[in-house]
Amino acid sequence: xxxxxxxxxxxxxxxxxxxxxxxxxxxxxxxxxxxxxxxxxxxxxxxxxxxxxxxxxxxxxxxxxxxxxxxxxxxxxxxxxxxxxxxxxxxxxxxxxxxxxxxxxxxxxxxxxxxxxxxxxxxxxxxxxxxxxxxxxxxxxxxxxxxxxxxxxxxxxxxxxxxxxxxx
Amino acid sequence: xxxxxxxxxxxxxxxxxxxxxxxxxxxxxxxxxxxxxxxxxxxxxxxxxxxxxxxxxxxxxxxxxxxxxxxxxxxxxxxxxxxxxxxxxxxxxxxxxxxxxxxxxxxxxxxxxxxxxxxxxxxxxxxxxxxxxxxxxxxxxxxxxxxxxxxxxxxxxxxxxxxxxxxxxxxxxxxxxxxxxxxxxxxxxxxxxxxxxxxxxxxxxxxxxxxxxxxxxxxxxxxxxxxxxxxxxxxxxxxxxxxxxxxxxxxxxxxxxxxxxxxxxxxxxxxxxxxxxxxxxxxxxxxxxxxxxxxxxxxxxxxxxxxxxxxxxxxxxxxxxxxxxxxxxxxxxxxxxxxxxxxxxxxxxxxxxxxxxxxxxxxxxxxxxxxxxxxxxxxxxxxxxxxxxxxxxxxxxxxxxxxxxxxxxxxxxxxxxxxxxxxxxxxxxxxxxxxxxxxx
Amino acid sequence: xxxxxxxxxxxxxxxxxxxxxxxxxxxxxxxxxxxxxxxxxxxxxxxxxxxxxxxxxxxxxxxxxxxxxxxxxxxxxxxxxxxxxxxxxxxxxxxxxxxx
Numbered sequence: 001x002x003x004x005x006x007x008x009x010x011x012x013x014x015x016x017x018x019x020x021x022x023x024x025x026x027x028x029x030x031x032x033x034x035x036x037x038x039x040x041x042x043x044x045x046x047x048x049x050x051x052x053x054x055x056x057x058x059x060x061x062x063x064x065x066x067x068x069x070x071x072x073x074x075x076x077x078x079x080x081x082x083x084x085x086x087x088x089x090x091x092x093x094x095x096x097x098x099x100x101x102x103x104x105x106x107x108x109x110x111x112x113x114x115x116x117x118x119x120x121x122x123x124x125x126x127x128x129x130x131x132x133x134x135x136x137x138x139x140x141x142x143x144x145x146x147x148x149x150x151x152x153x154x155x156x157x158x159x160x161x162x163x164x165x166x167x168x
Numbered sequence: 169x170x171x172x173x174x175x176x177x178x179x180x181x182x183x184x185x186x187x188x189x190x191x192x193x194x195x196x197x198x199x200x201x202x203x204x205x206x207x208x209x210x211x212x213x214x215x216x217x218x219x220x221x222x223x224x225x226x227x228x229x230x231x232x233x234x235x236x237x238x239x240x241x242x243x244x245x246x247x248x249x250x251x252x253x254x255x256x257x258x259x260x261x262x263x264x265x266x267x268x269x270x271x272x273x274x275x276x277x278x279x280x281x282x283x284x285x286x287x288x289x290x291x292x293x294x295x296x297x298x299x300x301x302x303x304x305x306x307x308x309x310x311x312x313x314x315x316x317x318x319x320x321x322x323x324x325x326x327x328x329x330x331x332x333x334x335x336x337x338x339x340x341x342x343x344x345x346x347x348x349x350x351x352x353x354x355x356x357x358x359x360x361x362x363x364x365x366x367x368x369x370x371x372x373x374x375x376x377x378x379x380x381x382x383x384x385x386x387x388x389x390x391x392x393x394x395x396x397x398x399x400x401x402x403x404x405x406x407x408x409x410x411x412x413x414x415x416x417x418x419x420x421x422x423x424x425x426x427x428x429x430x431x432x433x434x435x436x437x438x439x440x441x442x443x444x445x446x447x448x449x450x451x452x453x454x455x456x457x458x459x460x461x462x463x464x465x466x467x468x469x470x471x472x473x474x475x476x477x478x479x480x481x482x483x484x485x486x487x488x489x490x491x492x493x494x495x496x497x498x499x500x501x502x503x504x505x506x507x508x509x510x511x512x513x514x515x516x517x518x519x520x521x522x523x524x525x526x527x528x529x530x531x532x533x534x535x536x537x538x539x540x541x542x543x544x545x546x547x548x549x550x551x552x553x554x555x556x557x558x559x560x561x562x563x564x565x566x567x568x569x570x571x572x573x574x575x576x577x578x579x580x581x582x583x584x585x586x587x588x589x590x591x592x593x594x595x596x597x598x599x600x601x602x603x604x605x606x607x608x
Numbered sequence: 609x610x611x612x613x614x615x616x617x618x619x620x621x622x623x624x625x626x627x628x629x630x631x632x633x634x635x636x637x638x639x640x641x642x643x644x645x646x647x648x649x650x651x652x653x654x655x656x657x658x659x660x661x662x663x664x665x666x667x668x669x670x671x672x673x674x675x676x677x678x679x680x681x682x683x684x685x686x687x688x689x690x691x692x693x694x695x696x697x698x699x700x701x702x703x704x705x706x707x708x
Contacts, residue, residue, distance in 0.1 A: 002609070004610065005609070008610045008614070012618045015618065015622060016618070016621050016622065016625070019622055019625040019626070019645055022629070022638075022641065022645070023625055023626075023628060023629040023638070023642060028635060028638060031638055031641060032641065035641050035645065038622075039644075039648060042622075042648050042651070042652060045618070045652055046655055048610075049615075049655050049656060049658075051655050051670075053667070054651075054655060054670055054671065057671060058651075058674065061675075062644075062674055062677070062678075066644070066677060066678050066681045069682060069685060070637070070640075070681065070685065073637070073685045073688065073689060074637055076689065077637075077689065086634065087634060087635070088632050088634065089632060089633070089634045089701055090701070091631070091632075092631075095628070095631030095632045096628060096631070096632060098631065099627040099628040099631055099632075100624070102624070103620060103624040106620050106624075107620065110613060110616050110620065114613050117611075117612045117613055130664070130667075134664050134667055134668060134671070137668045142668050142672075149675045149676070152675070152676065152679050153675060153678070153679055156678070156679030156680070156682050156683050159686065160682040160683055160685070160686040161686075163683065163687055163689065164686045164690065166693075
C-alpha cells in the first residue's frame with residue numbers, strides 16, 4: 001500500500017463524498033463549494049496518474065475559471081425563497097431508477113472488460129516531461145482540433161456576452 | 169550537513185523545515201511591511217508616521233497583532249456560518265501555499281515542481297474564492313458588491329499578468345522556477361532587458377491582482393467601507409490581511425524570478441576577480457552595501473533625540489555589522505554556501521525593491537473608477553500583452569532562423585509593441601472621459 | 609499500485625451521481641453543475657486509460673473536454689441569466705412556457 005494508493009483512495013473518497021453532498025444541498029452556494037472540492041479531488045487524481053499539465057489545467061481553468069463564473073451567476077440570481085421550496089422534482093423516482101439502470105449497465109461493461117485491462121506495465125521508467133509531451137501532441141497531431149476548439153471558445157464568448165446583455 | 173542524513177530523509181525533512189521557517193516568518197514579515205508602508209507613506213507626506221509604540225514605531229506591528237487577537241469575534245446574524253468561517257481560511261491557505269514553488273536561493277526551495285510557475289498562478293486564482301465567498305457569507309450589500317467587483321478585477325488582470333509572464337517564459341523555455349533563473353544565468357542577462365514591456369504588463373497586472381492602489385476600489389474606505397472585509401473583525405480580519413500582504417510578496421517573488429534574475433547577482437555570468445584574490449568583485453558588493461548601512465546607523469545613533477532611540481539605532485547598526493560579517497564570511501566558504509547566502513540576499517533585495525514600487529505607487533496615483541479599471545484591463549492591457557507575446561515569439565524565431573543577437577530582435581519587437589501601445593492608448597482616450605450611461 | 613479498474617469505478621460513481629443530479633433536481637444551476645460533474649467523470653476515465661497506454665492522447669482529449677465544458681458553462685449561464693431576468697425563476701419545473 002504505497003503512498004500513491006493511499007492518496008488515490010483518499011481523493012476518490014473525497015470526490016465521491018463531495019459529489020453526493022453537492023447533489024443534495026438545498027443552498028446552491030454550498031453546492032458550488034462542494035463541486036469545487038470534487039474538482040480539486042479530481043485534479044489530485046490526475047496528478048497521481050502523472051498527468052501534471054492536466055492537473056494544473058484543471059485547477060486554473062475549471063476551478064479558477066468555470067466555477068468562479070458559476071459562483072458569480074449564483075450570487076447575481078440569488079433568491080431567498082428558493083431555500084423554502086422542494087428540491088427534487090416530481091419525476092425523481094423514475095429518474096433515480098433510470099440513473100441506477102444506466103449505472104448497472106456500465107458496471108456490467110467494466111466487470112466484463114476488466115480482464116483485458118493490463119497493469120501499468122507499459123509505462124516507461126523515465127517519463128518524458130509531461131508538459132512538453134502534451135505540447136508536442138497538441139501542436140502536432142491535434143492541431144486541427146486545437147484550432148477548432150479556439151473557434152468554439154470565440155463563439156462561446158460572443159454568445160455569452162450577447163446572452164447577458166440587458167438590451168440586444 | 170547533507171552527508172549526515174540519508175537522502176530520502178533529506179528529501180522529506182528539508183522541505184518541511186523550509187516550510188516551517190516560511191510560515192513562521194511570514195506573519196512577522198507582513199506586519200513589518202505594513203510598518204514600512206506607513207513610514208514610507210509618512211515620508212512622502214512630509215510627516216513622521218508611527219513613533220509612539222516602541223522607538224520609531226518598531227513595536228507597532230506587535231501591538232496591532234495583539235489588539236487583533238484580543239478583539240471580540242463578531243459574526244453577523246444572518247451570515248452563512250460555514251462560508252463565513254471558510255473564506256478567510258481559503259484566502260490565507262492559498263496565499264501561503266504559493267510559497268512552496270518560490271525559489272529564494274538555489275537550494276532554498278520547498279518543491280522544485282516541473283510546472284512551478286503554473287502552480288503559483290493556479291493557487292493565486294484559487295485565492296479569489298476567499299474574497300468571493302467572504303463577501304457572500306457576510307450577508308451585507310457592501311460586502312457582496314465589494315467582493316464581486318474585486319473578483320471581476322482579479323480575474324481580468326490575472327489574464328493580463330499571465331500573458332505578460334508568458335513572454336518571459338518563452339525566453340526561459342521551462343515552467344520550473346529554478347530552470348527559469350538558471351536560463352537567465354546561461355543567457356547572461358536578466359529577462360527584463362529582453363521584454364521590458366512584458367515586465368510592465370506584469371507589474372500593472374500584479375498591482376491589480378493584490379488589490380493595491382491605484383486599483384484598490386474594492387477595499388477603499390471611502391467607497392465601500394471595506395468591501396468584502398467589512399463584516400470581518402479580529403482574528404478573521406487579520407487572516408485576510410495576512411493573505412493580502414503574503415500575496416504581495418509572492419507576486420514580487422514571481423517578478424523577481426522571471427524578470428529580475430531571481431537569486432543571481434547583477435552580471436552573474438561574468439567573473440572579474442579582485443586583484444590578488446579569487447573573490448569576485450561583484451560578490452563583495454552585498455557586504456559593502458550592508459557595511460555602508462551599518463555605518464549610517466552608527467552615524468545617526470548619537471544624533472537621536474531620545475535615549476532609547478539612540479540605543480535602538482546602535483543595535484540596528486550592530487545587526488547590520490553582523491549581517492555584513494556573515495556575507496563576508498560566506499565569501500570564503502564553499503561555493504554552495506556562498507551561492508545560498510548571497511542568493512538569499514539578492515533575492516530579498518529585489519523583492520523589497522519591487523514592493524517599494526508598490527508602496528510608491530499607492531501614494532502617487534489617484535484611484536481608478538471601476539469601469540475605468542475594467543476598460544484598462546480588457547481594452548489596453550490584454551491586447552498589448554498579446555501583441556507583446558507575438559512580437560517576442562517572432563523575435564525568438566528570427567534569432568533561430570537568421571542568427572544574430574536576440575537582443576537586437578527583441579529591441580525591434582519592443583519598438584513595435586510600443587507603437588501598438590500608443591495606438592491603443594490614443595484610441596481609449598476618447599470614451600474614458602465621460603462614462604456612457606447604459607442603454608436601459 | 610492502483611489497478612486501472614479502480615479509476616473506472618471512481619469514474620462510474622461520479623458519472624452516476626451526476627446523472628442523478630441532472631434527472632432529479634429542480635434548480636437549473638444544480639443541473640448545470642451536475643453536467644460538469646459528468647464531464648469530469650469522463651475526464652478521469654480518459655486520463656486513466658492514457659496512463660495505462662503510456663501516451664498523452666487521453667490527456668489531450670481531456671484538455672479539449674475542459675475547453676468545451678468552459679464554453680458550455682459560459683453560454684448556459686448566460687441563458688440562465690437571460691431567462692431569470694424575464695421570469696424570475698430558476699426552477700426547471702416552472703420553465704414551461706412552450707408547453708401546450
